[in-house]
Amino acid sequence: MAYSGAMKAFQDHYPENVSHCYGCGSLNQHGHRIKTFWDGDETVTRFTPEPWHTAVPGFVYGGLVASLVDCHSTGTAAAAMYRAEGRAMDTAPAFRFVTGSLQVSYLKPTPMGVELLLRGRVQEIKGRKVVVETTVFAGDVATAKGTVVAVQMPEGFGR
Amino acid sequence: MAYSGAMKAFQDHYPENVSHCYGCGSLNQHGHRIKTFWDGDETVTRFTPEPWHTAVPGFVYGGLVASLVDCHSTGTAAAAMYRAEGRAMDTAPAFRFVTGSLQVSYLKPTPMGVELLLRGRVQEIKGRKVVVETTVFAGDVATAKGTVVAVQMPEGFGR
Numbered sequence: 001m002a003y004s005g006a007m008k009a010f011q012d013h014y015p016e017n018v019s020h021c022y023g024c025g026s027l028n029q030h031g032h033r034i035k036t037f038w039d040g041d042e043t044v045t046r047f048t049p050e051p052w053h054t055a056v057p058g059f060v061y062g063g064l065v066a067s068l069v070d071c072h073s074t075g076t077a078a079a080a081m082y083r084a085e086g087r088a089m090d091t092a093p094a095f096r097f098v099t100g101s102l103q104v105s106y107l108k109p110t111p112m113g114v115e116l117l118l119r120g121r122v123q124e125i126k127g128r129k130v131v132v133e134t135t136v137f138a139g140d141v142a143t144a145k146g147t148v149v150a151v152q153m154p155e156g157f158g159r
Numbered sequence: 160m161a162y163s164g165a166m167k168a169f170q171d172h173y174p175e176n177v178s179h180c181y182g183c184g185s186l187n188q189h190g191h192r193i194k195t196f197w198d199g200d201e202t203v204t205r206f207t208p209e210p211w212h213t214a215v216p217g218f219v220y221g222g223l224v225a226s227l228v229d230c231h232s233t234g235t236a237a238a239a240m241y242r243a244e245g246r247a248m249d250t251a252p253a254f255r256f257v258t259g260s261l262q263v264s265y266l267k268p269t270p271m272g273v274e275l276l277l278r279g280r281v282q283e284i285k286g287r288k289v290v291v292e293t294t295v296f297a298g299d300v301a302t303a304k305g306t307v308v309a310v311q312m313p314e315g316f317g318r
Contacts, residue, residue, distance in 0.1 A: 020213045022220040030211035052189035054179045055257070056312075061181040062258045063229045067222025098214070099221045103262040153215075 009035035013089035023071030043120040060110040073148035076120040077130035097150035110143040128152035168194035172248035182230030195234040202279040219269035232307035235279040236289035256309035269302040287311035
């Protein structure tokens with residue numbers, strides 16, 4: 001499998017100053033610290049929700065699903081931009097994306113107690129924008145589908 | 160103010176079996192436990208993110224913003240449905256909504272360290288669906304805008 005644990009995840013290449021994100025920052029001790037990998041032309045993240053990530057008992061909170069889609073997709077956007085330039089993710093300058101817009105359709109209730117698989121696919125790269133479509137699977141069942149417009153982080157982001 | 164602390168929030172009326180939600184369930188000890196109130200024709204939720212709800216240092220994680228929009232909007236949908244029927248929220252049968260789709264546009268970085276204000280407005284009630292538009296403010300600045308299609312929870316949800 002292309003996403004074996006021995007490989008570095010996209011997020012392991014993020015510079016330290018952008019590694020504090022609650023969803024995907026390796027330095028955020030309270031966060032989800034998701035790990036995303038290439039699998040051919042698609043990207044994959046595996047994540048098992050905690051028992052308290054509940055919507056109603058037995059089912060996963062939609063806000064968590066949205067968060068996973070968000071960070072999986074911005075990570076995918078960064079990785080896709082490196083690929084488009086034929087560069088490895090540990091080469092400078094570093095790409096990092098923020099979310100311009102996030103849309104999630106909830107297709108079915110997402111069950112608790114199983115590892116979720118997110119699969120992303122780049123729909124479009126256009127200038128500083130990357131559009132990523134991500135599907136969330138619980139086993140074989142697609143429970144949510146999202147589209148993220150990721151925007152390359154401006155140099156002076158937030159300043 | 161119509162949303163004084165002395166009033167019961169929408170979420171305080173949710174039946175116990177739907178009070179475990181990570182975003183808005185009063186019984187979820189790990190969750191955000193947001194509280195939403197009417198303010199005229201609009202609904203308001205106030206929430207101060209925790210220090211670890213970071214995107215990049217100094218700014219709030221977009222996934223949290225999406226989660227707040229989600230639960231604020233489903234709560235608004237329920238309250239609006241009671242209003243449309245001229246019923247108080249503590250009367251049976253109880254309305255509870257799940258998210259059919261969630262869309263969030265991030266207008267500006269949301270700063271940490273300030274209380275956020277979410278303001279919701281019902282766009283449409285159509286059968287079992289309620290469309291809610293919610294804006295997130297940090298001080299006077301609208302930092303995100305979301306639209307939620309909330310769907311009345313089926314009796315057998317998740318079974």
